Amino acid sequence: xxxxxxxxxxxxxxxxxxxxxxxxxxxxxxxxxxxxxxxxxxxxxxxxxxxxxxxxxxxxxxxxxxxxxxxxxxxxxxxxxxxxxxxxxxxxxxxxxxxxxxxxxxxxxxxxxxxxxxxxxxxxxxxxxxxxxxxxxxxxxxxxxxxxxxxxxxxxxxxxxxxx
Numbered sequence: 001x002x003x004x005x006x007x008x009x010x011x012x013x014x015x016x017x018x019x020x021x022x023x024x025x026x027x028x029x030x031x032x033x034x035x036x037x038x039x040x041x042x043x044x045x046x047x048x049x050x051x052x053x054x055x056x057x058x059x060x061x062x063x064x065x066x067x068x069x070x071x072x073x074x075x076x077x078x079x080x081x082x083x084x085x086x087x088x089x090x091x092x093x094x095x096x097x098x099x100x101x102x103x104x105x106x107x108x109x110x111x112x113x114x115x116x117x118x119x120x121x122x123x124x125x126x127x128x129x130x131x132x133x134x135x136x137x138x139x140x141x142x143x144x145x146x147x148x149x150x151x152x153x154x155x156x157x158x159x160x161x162x163x164x
């Protein structure tokens with residue numbers, strides 16, 4: 001029970017020892033502890049400033065990346081449009097060339113057909129003329145087999161020529 005009701009001497013020594021400990025702590029320990037806390041506070045503040053700076057740089061880099069991505073998309077769209085234009089131009093040129101070649105082939109075929117038609121007609125006319133001559137020769141040979149008939153025929157031809 002003495003601890004519950006301390007005597008005056010015990011309280012005095014407790015106050016003296018507490019004051020000595022408080023003085024020693026205040027003189028040597030607390031400045032070191034406060035300096036450590038200040039350094040820690042400065043380090044934390046610097047790290048927060050660095051983090052904020054890094055966050056700002058990340059925002060800038062993100063903005064730059066987005067700009068680069070937008071530019072890349074614009075370039076891609078321009079290249080695709082250019083490629084599509086070239087594709088369409090090549091197809092149109094090919095169609096036009098095919099139409100010109102088709103027209104030339106058709107014209108050539110028509111000309112060839114016409115030439116062959118004319119050759120066939122000419123050959124047919126020649127064949128008909130040859131057949132006509134052969135038939136005429138045979139008819140005349142039969143008609144003119146007799147000398148009297150031949151003389152009469154020549155005289156009739158001469159008469160026709162004189163009247164014409």
